[in-house]
Amino acid sequence: MSKEKRTDELSVIEKAAATIVDRRNLFFLLFLFAVIFSVFSQGWVQVENDITVYLPESTETRVGLELMDREFVTYGTADFMVSNISYQRACWLADEIKKIDGVNEVAFENNEEHFKGTDALFSVTFQGEAEDDISVEAFHQIEKLLSGYDVYVSSQVGSSQNDSLANDMTIILLIAVVIIVLVLLITSRSYAEVPVLLITFGVAALLNKGTNFMLGKISFVSDSVAVVLQLALAIDYAIILCHRYTEEREHLPQRDAVVAALSKAIPEIFSSCLTTVSGLAALITMQFRIGQDLAFVLIKAIFLSILSVFVLMPGLLMIFGNSMKRTAHKNFIPKIPWVGKWAVKTKKFVPPIFLALMVTGFFLSSSCPYCYGQTNLPTIKKSQEQIAQEKINNTFSHTNTIALVVPSGDYQREAALLAELNQYDEVASTLGLSNTEAMNGYMLTDSLRPREFSELTEVEYEAAKLLYAAYAAEQNDYGRIINNLDSYSVPIIDMLMFLHTEMDRGYITLDDGMTEEINTIYSKIADAKRQLQSDSYSRMLVELNLEEEGEETFAFLDQMHQIMAKYYPENAYLVGNSTSDYDLSSSFSRDNVIISVLSALFVVIVLLFTFKSAGLPVLLIALIQGSIWINFSFPYLMKRDLFFLGYLIVSSIQMGANIDYAIVISSRFSELKETMHPNNAMVETLNQAFPTIITSGVILAAAGTLIGCISTNGVVASIGECLGRGTVISIFLVMGVLPQILLLGNRLIERTSFTIKKPNLIHNETGTMYLNGRVRGSVSGMIDADVHGVVRGQVNAMVKSDAIEKEDEEDENHEA
Numbered sequence: 001m002s003k004e005k006r007t008d009e010l011s012v013i014e015k016a017a018a019t020i021v022d023r024r025n026l027f028f029l030l031f032l033f034a035v036i037f038s039v040f041s042q043g044w045v046q047v048e049n050d051i052t053v054y055l056p057e058s059t060e061t062r063v064g065l066e067l068m069d070r071e072f073v074t075y076g077t078a079d080f081m082v083s084n085i086s087y088q089r090a091c092w093l094a095d096e097i098k099k100i101d102g103v104n105e106v107a108f109e110n111n112e113e114h115f116k117g118t119d120a121l122f123s124v125t126f127q128g129e130a131e132d133d134i135s136v137e138a139f140h141q142i143e144k145l146l147s148g149y150d151v152y153v154s155s156q157v158g159s160s161q162n163d164s165l166a167n168d169m170t171i172i173l174l175i176a177v178v179i180i181v182l183v184l185l186i187t188s189r190s191y192a193e194v195p196v197l198l199i200t201f202g203v204a205a206l207l208n209k210g211t212n213f214m215l216g217k218i219s220f221v222s223d224s225v226a227v228v229l230q231l232a233l234a235i236d237y238a239i240i241l242c243h244r245y246t247e248e249r250e251h252l253p254q255r256d257a258v259v260a261a262l263s264k265a266i267p268e269i270f271s272s273c274l275t276t277v278s279g280l281a282a283l284i285t286m287q288f289r290i291g292q293d294l295a296f297v298l299i300k301a302i303f304l305s306i307l308s309v310f311v312l313m314p315g316l317l318m319i320f321g322n323s324m325k326r327t328a329h330k331n332f333i334p335k336i337p338w339v340g341k342w343a344v345k346t347k348k349f350v351p352p353i354f355l356a357l358m359v360t361g362f363f364l365s366s367s368c369p370y371c372y373g374q375t376n377l378p379t380i381k382k383s384q385e386q387i388a389q390e391k392i393n394n395t396f397s398h399t400n401t402i403a404l405v406v407p408s409g410d411y412q413r414e415a416a417l418l419a420e421l422n423q424y425d426e427v428a429s430t431l432g433l434s435n436t437e438a439m440n441g442y443m444l445t446d447s448l449r450p451r452e453f454s455e456l457t458e459v460e461y462e463a464a465k466l467l468y469a470a471y472a473a474e475q476n477d478y479g480r481i482i483n484n485l486d487s488y489s490v491p492i493i494d495m496l497m498f499l500h501t502e503m504d505r506g507y508i509t510l511d512d513g514m515t516e517e518i519n520t521i522y523s524k525i526a527d528a529k530r531q532l533q534s535d536s537y538s539r540m541l542v543e544l545n546l547e548e549e550g551e552e553t554f555a556f557l558d559q560m561h562q563i564m565a566k567y568y569p570e571n572a573y574l575v576g577n578s579t580s581d582y583d584l585s586s587s588f589s590r591d592n593v594i595i596s597v598l599s600a601l602f603v604v605i606v607l608l609f610t611f612k613s614a615g616l617p618v619l620l621i622a623l624i625q626g627s628i629w630i631n632f633s634f635p636y637l638m639k640r641d642l643f644f645l646g647y648l649i650v651s652s653i654q655m656g657a658n659i660d661y662a663i664v665i666s667s668r669f670s671e672l673k674e675t676m677h678p679n680n681a682m683v684e685t686l687n688q689a690f691p692t693i694i695t696s697g698v699i700l701a702a703a704g705t706l707i708g709c710i711s712t713n714g715v716v717a718s719i720g721e722c723l724g725r726g727t728v729i730s731i732f733l734v735m736g737v738l739p740q741i742l743l744l745g746n747r748l749i750e751r752t753s754f755t756i757k758k759p760n761l762i763h764n765e766t767g768t769m770y771l772n773g774r775v776r777g778s779v780s781g782m783i784d785a786d787v788h789g790v791v792r793g794q795v796n797a798m799v800k801s802d803a804i805e806k807e808d809e810e811d812e813n814h815e816a
Helices: 003-022 024-044 060-071 087-098 133-145 161-187 193-210 220-249 254-285 290-326 337-345 350-366 384-395 411-421 450-457 461-474 478-482 492-505 512-532 551-567 577-611 615-631 644-672 678-710 714-736 738-744 746-751 809-815
Strands: 046-048 077-083 103-107 119-126 150-155 217-219 400-407 427-431 437-439 537-544 573-576 762-779 782-799 804-806
Touching: 003 024, 003 254, 003 290, 024 193, 024 290, 046 220, 060 400, 060 537, 060 573, 060 577, 077 087, 077 133, 077 384, 087 103, 087 119, 087 133, 119 133, 119 384, 150 384, 161 193, 161 220, 161 678, 193 220, 193 290, 217 220, 217 290, 220 254, 220 290, 220 644, 220 678, 220 714, 254 290, 254 577, 254 644, 290 644, 337 678, 337 714, 337 738, 350 615, 350 738, 400 411, 400 551, 400 577, 411 427, 411 537, 411 551, 437 492, 437 512, 450 461, 450 492, 461 478, 461 492, 492 512, 512 537, 537 551, 551 573, 551 577, 573 577, 577 615, 577 644, 615 644, 615 714, 615 738, 615 746, 644 678, 644 714, 644 738, 678 714, 678 738, 714 738, 738 746
Parallel strands: 046 217
Antiparallel strands: 077 119, 077 150, 103 119, 400 537, 400 573, 427 537, 762 782, 762 804
């Protein structure tokens, strides 16, 4: 690329920067409109709380859930545990709960499943689904009835999980802002920088939240953590521009300083954000699409942050520029030459130790105990719902329910399937139409002849035959009417439904007692059919004596699939928390490999173009990958389950964001070693890089730790905990291990460089020269400054090769 072309490109950036600064009032107005719009539009964002929605569409759980939503009604349920109560009082409460409008059924019996010691458990089924008003109103009425008791509630009806998560994130954001302000006050060069940075970020965060509706529904994970992660990941960009401005302001007027700072910061910020975006981009490839959801939200957040920094912040610097000059303060961040000197002394010892730690971390993280369900996720802070659920689980046995969805129409096959499943010790109970009692020991799906039906219902035999004949006629089975009707058998459920219809029409009259019993049975059958049978599918429920997830549970799910296949070779599905966890575990193995490879590959590509060396990117990636493995060794050492999503998301963020710390040190070291010995260059590198790394690192680590400690949602808390711990580990390795690796691998880095040999940076020229860039050396005297102008005399200095141009003698004589 010629100098002329490079100059044209640079002038374009400078012109763009000047336009932004000079038309700042227009941009202020545009941002004001955008902010006002975002205040209203953030209310349009739909949040998806069901994590199974993001499973691949082909998974059994996803297909089964969609079938159940379409084919069946699932009534809302709730468990109310009342402590310190007598059995007689519990019976009275059960009767009172049954009287509440909207309550369909109350399960309470004198057994250890419902009464133990002085604790009573009422399992309530409502007349509507969990979100229906009738269920919610009935739920609140039960709460009112039990308000004077020691009660614990577990329910999706009336759940305040969304409100609880929103409250958690509000507290986290407020504390994070306080921490950020404190960090910026210490690491900034002027107190007036802080409002500039906060306004810039605040606008970017609001724009991101206000534009989330464009993505359709977003997950509760993205909705809750995006603001805090945006703050932690993107505040670097504002800090870079701010520091550039303070440097330029030392020798330029305010307007020119902002233009110069912006023109220099644009390429620097773009290169910084590329690694972060590269790491996040790997999440898009996940089979479990919640990674894609979070990636889109965060990538959008980063680009909106860049937009705010490039377009809004220059105007803010013009407004606050004088205040920044007046409120300048001394540097509170100390120099750390001892760290650099220690790196020089230990350069032969630390890399082998790190290699050993890296290998150990790989094996320990590979043995990390993952979990895939949200039920048992531990959190440091617990909500009232979590406390209640734990109390109920510890007092009464926890049930693990699996739904079997099979083609309908064959009651005998359904009965045979449930009978075989009941033979296994892993099965506590089964429920379906085929094993639900109708009357006097007969199951709903048992087939009866007219005489048997007459004896069961006390309908006269001749009337029963007429009823069967009418049923056959409705079914267009006229052969049964002509032939032997006495041998015609019909399932009880179908005949009772038909009998009730004929009673309503007035064709059949029974005595009052039998009429009431038939009506009661019909009501139960109608409820059962809405929940367990449609025109195309039947649903059966199986209670397992197994934990929600684990090797034993997953092995029995495989066994259940084999049993189902004998009766239903096609279109049969298992659906439940255990099957969801099973599908998630299957997708995790694939997603884990893909994300690890792609996030590293994307970042390597960016680093190759940044450093133009094959060796250096490999060393940097190895360092950050090592920090990831060490990070995820802790769950194994602490014997704590790690939510799989925390690993996938944090590993990509750690690779994309924490690599910036390594880039800062590597870049400065590469520049400084051109003019000084590598050992001295490393000491100076750590002095210069420490403020940048500590500012960004503390903010990201604090954000993650706050999420982990305060959020009551297990998914969100696990992501925060891993992110906070991983950032601290990355900072420690970048400051305590990377310098030794760079010193020891200096020859490897130079030998694997694929750049064209540049002219010697040390220029020794005499005459008139145009200088435009950093100059360090003597120009008829010592100089170390950014020079924009003409020098006449002798130059013996390090000058960027594209920043010096010798003037022709003809031009020189003309000027003279």
